[in-house]
């Protein structure tokens with residue numbers, strides 16, 4: 001008999017162009033050798049006739065609960081990634097579903113707003129995410145904007161400030177915080193910091209261009225999840241994820257949207 005693949009589960013939104021969201025998550029799982037299982041929280045359809053604005057439709061809370069019930073009854077996953085949730089009602093149902101059973105790891109990508117969205121759109125979900133989802137997370141992967149927002153700091157301009165802010169987020173519950181500097185943190189490198197108590201690991205790669213690429217954050221957290229599902233520890237999972245995203249950005253797929261998108265298929269171990 002062939003060996004069974006590890007199960008990687010994701011609760012996230014659909015991003016209809018395939019660049020981000022659950023589409024990016026499932027591609028990442030497959031590329032890393034994990035069997036992907038997905039629960040849909042919302043549907044985002046960019047509007048080509050309106051400057052690629054976000055058309056957003058939440059999935060009914062009961063339908064989210066039903067999908068969760070089906071997924072966990074079928075595969076008993078021990079590792080889950082949480083991506084875009086989008087509304088306080090969605091956060092409520094996802095938080096109570098997650099709390100209904102044990103997990104080895106809950107990887108939360110705290111998506112507050114998508115690229116191109118107005119920051120104000122996130123304010124009502126921000127508090128709910130912080131209060132209800134972060135305490136359930138073992139690993140959280142905020143980008144620079146999310147790090148500033150969740151840590152409650154105005155500006156982050158250095159790696160030391162990124163580490164300080166990550167420590168503040170760790171106080172909200174998650175054991176591991178991976179704060180991502182991305183292209184916005186000044187300097188020639190894309191720097192991420194993994195904070196686990198007093199331990200700090202700094203991951204550095206030269207920036208691949210200065211433009212943000214759609215799907216990088218989704219792919220990063222999904223890669224961590226796929227690695228954890230195969231038994232990796234958090235530190236090595238994060239190192240693999242950094243490599244997956246760096247290679248995926250270098251091999252980016254050009255698109256008519258304002259952002260190119262990550263190609264997960266470029267990654268080779």
Ligand code: PXL
Nearest residue numbers: 013014015020021044084114
């Ligand atoms: O990249 C963040 C993101 C996550 N999930 C969904 C999205 C986006 C950005 O557009 O649409 C569903």
